[in-house]
Structure formats: C-alpha cells, structure tokens
Amino acid sequence: MKKTPDYVKNAASVVPSERQIKWQQTEFYAFVHFGMNTFTDSEWGSGNESPSLFNPSKLDCRQWAKLFMLSGMKAMILTAKHHDGFCLWPSEYTDHSVKSSPWRNGRGDVVADCAAACKEFGLKFGIYVSPWDRHEESYGSGKDYDDYFVNQLTELCSDYGELFCVWFDGACGEGKDGKKQNYDWLRYYDVIRSLQPNATINICGPDVRWCGNEVGVCRKSEWSVVPYYYSDFELIKKENQIKSFHIPKNTSKMALDIGSRKRIKKCPELIWYPAEVDVSVRKGWFYHESDKYSVKPLNKIMDIYYNSVGSNACLLLNVPPNKEGKISSEDTDLLLSVGAQLDIEFNENLALGSTLTCDRCLDKEHDSQNIIDNPGDNYWHSGYDPDGSTLLLDLGDEYDIDKIVLGEHIRSGQQIERFTLYVKTGNKWNKLYNGTVIGYKKIIRFKEVRARYFKLVINKSRCFATLEKFEAY
Ligand code: FUL
Numbered sequence: 001m002k003k004t005p006d007y008v009k010n011a012a013s014v015v016p017s018e019r020q021i022k023w024q025q026t027e028f029y030a031f032v033h034f035g036m037n038t039f040t041d042s043e044w045g046s047g048n049e050s051p052s053l054f055n056p057s058k059l060d061c062r063q064w065a066k067l068f069m070l071s072g073m074k075a076m077i078l079t080a081k082h083h084d085g086f087c088l089w090p091s092e093y094t095d096h097s098v099k100s101s102p103w104r105n106g107r108g109d110v111v112a113d114c115a116a117a118c119k120e121f122g123l124k125f126g127i128y129v130s131p132w133d134r135h136e137e138s139y140g141s142g143k144d145y146d147d148y149f150v151n152q153l154t155e156l157c158s159d160y161g162e163l164f165c166v167w168f169d170g171a172c173g174e175g176k177d178g179k180k181q182n183y184d185w186l187r188y189y190d191v192i193r194s195l196q197p198n199a200t201i202n203i204c205g206p207d208v209r210w211c212g213n214e215v216g217v218c219r220k221s222e223w224s225v226v227p228y229y230y231s232d233f234e235l236i237k238k239e240n241q242i243k244s245f246h247i248p249k250n251t252s253k254m255a256l257d258i259g260s261r262k263r264i265k266k267c268p269e270l271i272w273y274p275a276e277v278d279v280s281v282r283k284g285w286f287y288h289e290s291d292k293y294s295v296k297p298l299n300k301i302m303d304i305y306y307n308s309v310g311s312n313a314c315l316l317l318n319v320p321p322n323k324e325g326k327i328s329s330e331d332t333d334l335l336l337s338v339g340a341q342l343d344i345e346f347n348e349n350l351a352l353g354s355t356l357t358c359d360r361c362l363d364k365e366h367d368s369q370n371i372i373d374n375p376g377d378n379y380w381h382s383g384y385d386p387d388g389s390t391l392l393l394d395l396g397d398e399y400d401i402d403k404i405v406l407g408e409h410i411r412s413g414q415q416i417e418r419f420t421l422y423v424k425t426g427n428k429w430n431k432l433y434n435g436t437v438i439g440y441k442k443i444i445r446f447k448e449v450r451a452r453y454f455k456l457v458i459n460k461s462r463c464f465a466t467l468e469k470f471e472a473y
Pocket of ligand 1: 044
C-alpha cells in the first residue's frame with residue numbers, strides 16, 4: 001500500500017461539484033462581445049454614450065448560434081452589460097438600454113434573441129454582466145448600487161431560461177465622479193445560486209478560474225485542485241475568511257505553478273477550481289473595422305484549442321459581431337474551418353473496439369477494458385498502489401496515429417501527477433510523451449506513427465489513479 005502524506009491525501013479528496021463537471025464537459029464555447037462599444041469603435045465605453053447610437057440593423061443571433069454550432073462549440077456567453085452600463089435587454093431598472101435605442105423601435109431584446117437562437121441550435125447559453133458600471137448614478141454608493149445590480153442579475157437569471165454560466169470579470173474602476181464600488185459578491189452569488197443553481201460563476205466567482213492571460217495559453221500543468229487563495233482575493237479579504245490562514249507572499253494568479261505538491265503543501269484549504277482560457281479571434285474583444293486583418297489563422301486557433309481543451313481547461317473563444325449585428329465573413333470563414341478541422345482531427349477514435357489491458361485494478365468493475373467497451377459509464381481504477389501502473393492498448397492492427405486522448409474520472413478527484421506514453425515500433429518501446437496533469441482531458445499530440453501498441457505508465461499519483469478516456473486518432 002502506498003504511503004501518502006496527509007496533505008496529498010487532502011488534495012486527492014477534493015472533487016468537483018456537479019455544475020463544475022457540466023461546465024468542464026462544455027469544453028469549447030463562444031464569447032460574444034457586442035454592445036455600445038461595437039458602435040463607438042471602443043473597448044471600454046465611458047457610460048456617456050447615447051442609446052441612439054445602438055442600431056444593429058440586421059441583427060441575426062441565429063447566424064451566430066448556427067456558426068458556433070458548426071465550429072464545434074457547445075455554448076455561447078453574451079455580454080449582456082459591459083462596463084459602459086448599456087443593457088442589451090430592456091431592464092426595468094434603467095433607461096440606458098435597448099429600449100431607448102432606435103433598434104426595433106425600442107422593442108428589441110438581444111439577450112432574448114440569443115437565448116432563443118442557442119436553444120434552436122442546441123447550445124447552452126450564458127451571460128457576461130459587468131458589475132463595473134460607468135453609467136449608473138448609484139455606482140459607488142454601496143447598497144444602492146448593489147440593489148440595482150442584484151435587480152438586473154435577477155432579471156437576467158429569471159427571464160431567459162437556463163443559464164450554464166454567469167461570467168464576472170474583475171474590473172472594478174471608477175464610476176461617475178470618480179466613485180468606486182465595493183461589490184457585495186456574496187449577495188450576487190446568492191441570487192445566481194437560487195435562480196440558476198446549475199450555472200457556474202466564472203472568473204470573479206467560486207467555480208471557474210481565469211487561466212491568467214488573454215492570449216490563449218495554459219500552464220504546462222493546469223491543476224484543478226489549487227490553494228483557496230487562487231480564488232477571488234478581493235472577496236476573501238472582504239469577508240475576512242482567511243483569519244487563520246497564511247497567504248504566501250507573491251501569490252499571483254499568473255504564477256506558472258499553482259497546484260504542484262510544492263504549492264499545496266503548506267495550504268490546509270484546497271478547492272476544485274479549474275481553468276478557463278479566454279481569448280479573442282481578433283485583436284480586440286469588440287468589433288473594430290481596423291481589426292479585420294488581425295483575425296488569427298486556423299493553425300493558431302488549433303494550437304490554442306489543444307493547449308486549452310487538450311490541457312485540462314475550457315476554451316472561451318471570443319467572436320465579435322459587427323455593427324450590422326452579424327459575424328463578418330473573415331470570422332465566419334475561420335470558424336467554419338475550425339469546425340471542419342476538428343471533424344478531421346477527431347474523425348474516428350481508433351481505440352474503439354480495441355483491447356486495453358492493465359497490470360492492476362481495484363476490482364473487475366474497474367477493469368480498463370470497460371472504458372473501451374462502454375465509454376462514458378465506466379472508469380479504470382488502479383487500486384491503492386498506483387505508482388508504476390501500466391495500461392497497454394492493442395489496436396488489433398497497425399494504424400497511423402498522431403493523437404492519444406486521456407481523461408481522468410474527475411468525480412474521483414484529480415489523482416495523476418506524472419505519466420509516460422510509449423509506442424511500440426518493431427520490438428522496442430519508444431517514449432512519445434512525458435506529462436504531469438491529465439485531469440478531465442489531455443490530448444497528446446505527436447508526429448504521426450504507424451503502430452498497433454501503445455503503453456501508458458502512471459509514474460506518480462496522489463492516492464490512486466483513474467481513467468475514463470483512452471482514445472486514439
Ligand atoms: C476584461 C474586460 O475589461 C474586457 O473589456 C473584456 O470584457 C474581458 C473579457 O474582460 O476584464
């Protein structure tokens with residue numbers, strides 16, 4: 001039996017909530033930055049813009065949703081309100097919204113159109129709503145603004161069906177007359193939990209963390225179990241939840257290592273807090289005519305995909321609609337090719353129907369063959385002496401393979417810390433890849449090999465090892 005230090009056992013016992021699992025399975029989804037900034041050619045509006053400027057004459061949320069669906073995305077998050085305070089839905093609590101705009105004679109509702117389009121094309125729907133509001137008079141007043149914000153959140157969480165996510169960003173700037181607001185985060189969370197219990201609260205929230213940059217790269221080891229102090233600092237400070245705990249100096253959300261044994265050793269309180277990668281297909285988050293030539297090429301997006309979805313994170317890819325309210329042809333072409341490329345790359349899992357043997361498992365129910373024969377329902381469990389356990393994949397014949405996809409059974413926590421993948425060429429086992437985190441999904445890419453046998457060695461685990469995915473492409 002493996003001798004495991006207590007702090008490692010502690011890490012091994014942290015598991016995701018049901019809503020975090022559902023979110024993780026969403027994998028790849030669209031961010032839609034659309035609003036007043038689209039019409040003023042800016043990224044951060046001042047809040048003084050006239051609603052008369054908002055007029056997306058050909059608004060077509062169905063075009064967006066269809067495109068996202070075709071590109072392999074499973075959801076859409078819309079900026080219902082950005083920092084300028086202009087609401088894309090006819091909020092009862094302000095006139096600074098679509099209802100004061102010429103668009104559809106003030107009777108339109110972009111949030112409703114998006115929710116309906118998502119439903120039609122089988123996407124989940126989520127909202128970005130900025131607590132920072134540069135228009136609203138009460139901003140910076142304390143409770144009055146919190147009441148205002150909570151009222152708006154309540155509208156968004158009540159009137160548009162099921163939300164899979166509410167996305168809060170951390171920007172807290174000045175409002176009118178230089179006033180700043182101390183957000184009552186816990187109150188906001190309560191509203192979401194009571195009205196949308198299945199929605200994750202991302203970034204400035206307890207469920208999903210920011211990967212630490214906006215260029216689309218993850219850490220080499222993107223752990224899901226991390227010290228609690230990588231969740232919202234401001235909140236923790238405000239609530240004084242950390243009286244007895246120590247926050248090490250230089251703790252940054254951008255640090256390269258936030259979950260290794262070294263990092264978790266001195267922290268008594270660990271949380272399941274997986275990473276999301278947010279990045280725009282263009283230079284800006286909002287549409288700017290001049291960004292037309294900054295649309296990223298397909299291979300860049302595919303790299304981002306492999307480094308996020310393929311590295312235990314989710315990918316939130318921003319696609320900004322233009323002034324007409326449509327996604328421009330440059331972005332449309334790109335997204336369609338992303339969809340086509342993903343179809344090609346993951347066309348056929350050649351491990352289906354193959355043989356996957358293991359040198360140990362907890363019991364018959366957790367034999368590795370079950371994850372091939374009944375994927376989704378079963379997982380391999382090593383038993384409690386996991387280090388060095390070995391799985392052998394026999395494809396039955398030689399195939400050209402350039403990707404192996406692995407996934408832990410995250411309901412049982414994050415356990416695997418180090419692994420090596422080998423391929424058999426002739427009579428020799430050649431090393432293909434040395435890795436650390438597997439987590440929900442690890443896509444291992446390598447130069448195409450013609451091979452029949454692959455071997456996975458789990459070098460090091462926390463308490464045991466599990467796998468629910470073992471695929472070959
Ligand atoms: C940031 C915002 O300030 C940007 O405008 C954008 O919405 C980005 C996703 O989050 O914090």
